Amino acid sequence: MRSVSIKIALFLIIPAVLIIAYLSADTFSLSQTTESDNSRLGKQVLIPEGDYYVGSDQKEDELPLRIMHFKSFSIDIHPVTSRQYAVFLLKSNYTTEGTFNKNDAIKNPYFPAGNITYKDASAYAKYYQMRLPTEWEWEIAARSLKKENIHAWGNKIGTDVCNSLVNIENLFGMTPVFNYSPNELGLYDMAGNVFEWTTSLYPTRFILGNNYSKYTLLVIRGGAWNSLINDITVSARSPFPANRHLPWISFRCVKDAP
Numbered sequence: 060m061r062s063v064s065i066k067i068a069l070f071l072i073i074p075a076v077l078i079i080a081y082l083s084a085d086t087f088s089l090s091q092t093t094e095s096d097n098s099r100l101g102k103q104v105l106i107p108e109g110d111y112y113v114g115s116d117q118k119e120d121e122l123p124l125r126i127m128h129f130k131s132f133s134i135d136i137h138p139v140t141s142r143q144y145a146v147f148l149l150k151s152n153y154t155t156e157g158t159f160n161k162n163d164a165i166k167n168p169y170f171p172a173g174n175i176t177y178k179d180a181s182a183y184a185k186y187y188q189m190r191l192p193t194e195w196e197w198e199i200a201a202r203s204l205k206k207e208n209i210h211a212w213g214n215k216i217g218t219d220v221c222n223s224l225v226n227i228e229n230l231f232g233m234t235p236v237f238n239y240s241p242n243e244l245g246l247y248d249m250a251g252n253v254f255e256w257t258t259s260l261y262p263t264r265f266i267l268g269n270n271y272s273k274y275t276l277l278v279i280r281g282g283a284w285n286s287l288i289n290d291i292t293v294s295a296r297s298p299f300p301a302n303r304h305l306p307w308i309s310f311r312c313v314k315d316a317p
Contacts, residue, residue, distance in 0.1 A: 097169070099237060101143065103133040103314065104200070104244050111199040112206040115294040120265040124206075127195055131316035134192060134200050137236035137247040138255060138309040139183060142168035144175070147183050155179050157304035169235035171253040171309035177277055177301040180256045180310035189312040194259035194278040194296065196313060201250070201281070201293040203243035209292055211242045211249035211281075222284045223251035223291050233284055233307065250291040253309040254279040254299070261298035274300035283307035 108131040115121040145164035147153065157176040177191075184190050192200075202208045212220045222234045234252055241247045261276040276298040282291030284307060290297065299308065 097237070099136065100140070100169075102136045104136055104246060105131065105133050105316065106196070106200055106204070106244075107131050108316075109204075111204050112202070113195050113198050113294070115209075115292070118294070120262065120296050121294045127199075129196065129199060132192075132196060132313045133316065134196070134246065134313045135311035136241065136245055138171035138253055138311050139180075140164075140168060140236055141170050141172045144172035144183060147186055151182070151186050153179075153182050153186070156302065167233075167235070169237065170233050171236060171248070173233070173253065173306040173309055174304045175256070175309055176304045177256050179304075183310075184312045187312065189314045191256055191258050191310060192313045194257040194280055197255065197257050197280045198293055200244060200246055201242065205243075209294075211246075211291075211293060212240070216288065221248075221251035221291065223282055223286045223288070224284075225251075225288055225291070231284070249281055249293070251282050251286060252284055253281070253307050254283050254286075254297065254305075255281050256308065256310040261296065266298065271298075271300070274302070277301050279308060 106129065108129060110126050110128050112124060113127050114124045116124050141163040144159060145161040148155070148159075148161060155176075156178045158174040159172060159179065160174070163170065163173070180191055201211045203211075208214065210216070210220070216225060218225055219239075221239050222231070236247050236252075239247065239251075242249050257278045257280055259278040261278050263276070266276070277300075279297050279299045280295070282295065289295065
């Protein structure tokens with residue numbers, strides 16, 4: 060089994076030439092973000108209460124394929140965008156732990172908000188009276204509530220189903236949240252583009268060595284634009300330090316049903 064320690068390290072050594080730079084001399088203002096030019100932005104999908112499959116029988120840290128019970132909740136149909144996060148910062152006066160740049164919202168308003176730590180993501184969710192999903196809530200939404208789905212789009216592998224290294228020639232970096240088709244529940248970017256924070260701790264028994272013992276390792280899900288096919292399955296789990304950030308780690312929110 061591939062070392063999880065190596066898996067973490069890969070996040071930190073992706074060649075810089077592959078990272079998209081977001082540069083703008085303009086100053087972001089609230090007025091540039093309040094006009095809703097896309098009716099899908101900020102929408103959620105309701106996940107009904109029920110028993111759903113999670114996990115798999117393929118990887119040690121995903122074992123076993125099993126049924127869990129979930130209470131009803133709603134989940135964002137897309138990762139929080141740069142524009143949405145910039146609006147939050149202006150309204151809340153929150154100081155980020157990561158290095159999110161509000162000027163990103165000018166050039167790429169529909170790109171997922173990047174360089175967001177777990178604390179930064181949680182602050183956004185709390186401000187809007189929501190929360191971050193557990194990894195299992197995230198997974199059943201990615202599966203479209205179906206046991207048989209290996210990937211968010213189903214089981215057939217294609218080169219145009221998500222923004223990842225499924226197509227090794229498609230090294231475009233991050234893309235807007237509505238760039239690829241949604242899954243059966245209408246959720247976008249549940250595979251590729253950006254990893255997403257969850258509230259779940261990654262089990263330390265799967266981590267080799269003690270290099271990361273000083274960190275709180277949380278599970279991030281979904282894979283990113285620079286992920287291989289094995290890292291974008293609905294059950295794939297990756298550990299990442301809660302206080303660290305990367306351009307291709309973002310988040311989406313959930314809300315408990317009344």
